[in-house]
Amino acid sequence: MTAADLAAPRSPQRPARRGVNLEKWGWLYMRVSGVLLVVLIFGHLFVNLMVPEGGVHAIDFAFVAGKFASPFWQWWDVLMLWLAFIHGANGMRTIVNDYVQGKTVRTALVGVIIVVAALMIVLGTLVVFTFDPCAGVFGAFENPDSVLYEVCQAAAAN
Template identity: 85%
Template sequence: MTAAELAAPRSPQRPARRGNLEKWGWIYMRVSGVLLVVLIFGHLLVNLVLPEGGVHALDFAFVAGKMADPFWQWWDVLMLWLAFIHGANGMRVIVNDYVQGRAVRKTLVWVIGIVAALMIVLGTLVVFTFDPCAGVFGPFENPDSALFEVCQAAAAK
């Protein structure tokens, strides 16, 4: 087989840039993957294994208690950010590998980035603005709830 018979490989979509974004994306995937394994197994251990009663101890009060602690807020936000960026970067690589049309590929990469950014912003807002007493008072007030007394005492302060 001669060189003339071989098909030319696909040329890169754009010229190589200084800084090599693909290299940093590859490194990010490895580092974030290791960090995510630690964060997720720590999350599972603390939420499902260590509490007295195991998974049966997991209820709204347990989550509300964790969300009141800045350490667990930052743990969950770090896990959220790493997971969404890791997943979006993986989807970007898949789109770049399999989508042939330049315009479609560019559109899909933008959509992935916008959706990931939106979910990161919304998830971060939920973690840092979580208020367990938000639905306790008002039309759905339930005086029999264990949370009702705690929220009533907090509101009186």
């Protein structure tokens, strides 16, 4: 190997690509979403573990139903869900791109990651926004012993 065979330092090996740099945007997303997730998760933990009297023992179906009755907490949890799944899927995509050699297998795995993350985001969002605490209290599963029975009965009367 001669000096002529070596590329000059800091010279481009190939022409610069034009267009959107998805790797750069993925890298930026990981940093921004990581910071937001820290705030959202610690806020979530504080409200669920420190605020209610009794700590973790106060968390039951009625507690969750009360939180999901508020649009603020619905959006808080949905934002946390979306950021976490996209953050995790992007991290898994990076790992697959780093360690999987075959292009076909890499493409298939990244496709599976995208489909699973999208499915979980859709299902999680549906659960948060369509949550009905009275669904199991009346109807075929009527349960007069439920903590929510009186509340749901009053809500049904209105």
